[in-house]
Amino acid sequence: MAPLLRTISREEHLAFVASRPSASHMQVPSWGDVKPDWRAESIGWFDRDGAGRERIVGAGLVLYRPIPRVKRYLAYLPEGPVVDWFGAELRQWLDPMVAHLKARGAFSVRMGPPVVARRWDARTVKDAIADPAAGRLRDVTPDEEDPRAARLVAELARLGWRRGEEESEDGFSAGQPRYVFQVPFAGRTLEEVRGGLNQQWRRNVKKAEKAGVKVVEGGFEDLPAFYGLYRETAERDRFIPRPLAYFERMWTALRTEDPERMRLYLAEHDGETLSAATMLTVGDHVWYSYGASAGRRREVQPSNAVQWRMMSDAHERGAAVYDLRGITDTLDESNHLLGLLRFKVGTGGRAAEYIGEWDLPINKVLHKAFTLYMARR
Known part of the structure; x- marks a missing residue:
């Protein structure tokens, strides 16, 4: 029935x-x-x-x-x-x-449908970026493929459903991201997670610690500081920013439902906030939601410091997966989003492809x- x-x-x-x-x-x-x-x-x-x-x-x-x-x-x-x-x-x-x-x-x-069809290990993605013949992640042989997802796609099509996404030239869809990057935590100690970071990532986390970067949790009153960096990031990375009211509404709505649902982290150095990010939690899944950073004093690696603090807190709270959300599908060196892909690949996780909208x-x-x-x- x-x-x-x-x-x-x-x-x-x-x-x-x-x-x-x-x-x-x-x-x-x-x-x-x-x-x-x-x-x-x-x-x-x-x-x-x-x-x-x-x-x-x-x-x-x-x-x-x-x-x-x-x-x-x-x-x-x-x-x-x-x-x-x-x-x-x-x-x-x-x-x-x-x-x-x-x-x-x-x-x-x-x-x-929150159904993952294919996954690529960090090493596979890194090798694909270095391969001039690899144009898009979708064309790279995956390390893992779920045949049930392919059957689900075929059944959706048979029932009259159509793929609804229209991808931009950067590989992002008009709706929710089809390609994401995730770090598995289940069954791993925090030291094992840290050991999975690539050499550059581990070096940058140490640089931030040595430089005295402090990562603190913020509150509603710190959203304007986050937003200032977010606007700067939007201009630098060429995307349209959401208004401050959106983040204020998100904070109030999500934390009213569950105080653990949303958190704000800020990386400070010599009294200046240089990077900030929001973290969302539902059950044992944790998302890096929005990130922002200043274009100055990058040598103290505030963005790596924020991410590692969020990963550490998520692991401590029992997360099974730390989700860095959307990545570009294109592997073209000229694409301005490739740097963000490299940053996420450095966490040592896996790229995942959902079946789309x-x-x-x-x-x-x-x-x-x-x-x-x-x-x-």
Whole structure:
């Protein structure tokens, strides 16, 4: 019997997430509070035991975005929903979800199944960067591949879903990143994690310590200091920065839900803040979320100091994985994002490729119109 689906309370949603080893930080109820331009709803899948008692077996945070001048919505489940993607027939999860969202006025559904298809070890990525013939990470033979992911992709396509991402020339998707870099912590001591850093990384961490760089945890009142560095980073790395209000809203929403959900770290040297970063936690999964650094006094290695402090704290709190989030897929030396890839590869972790975001157009005309509208913004 297919699971039943209905709207659930924040408390039910959080309880289910807490019962799982991890879930994306974009699939907890508070993430809806971070996105005021979207209307949020928590949904849950239920089955019944032999006595007829309901048991929640899946959950998702849905964000509804209205199309201009029409009371119809894009329904978006970023890095979700949180279901057992390999444990039941796919239609049992998706059919009731689509029916529910259609009844809510959705003209299109977008979701990002948190399913990893392939992984590349740090050494493999490093060798690929050095190989002039390797143009993109996707074309490099992976160290690990999950055949279940390939079957899931084929089934999504058979059911009418389409890959929804449109990658830029830098290899980043328009939605959530398809390629990320993660450092596994499970079963490893902190010394083993430190030993996995490459030689340059270990040297830089020692340089920061020797130079007297101090990494401290900040609070809400320190967000402006972080934001000043973030704006500087945006100008240097050529991306459009979010407003300060976004980070203030994120801090308030996530920490109200769980004081451990978001942390802010700042690297200080001789009374000046030179680098800062935010860290998010759900279950045993920890993310380096946003980072920022000054263009001056880089010789004291404040960014390495911040990262190592966050990794150390995450390990101490029992994290199974430290996630450095998105990386570029391109390995072209001329690409300005290759330096960020090298920085993350230096942690000794693994690159991972998710199966990407998927669209199901319910009303194809409105879906196309909305896609064109977003492209022209």
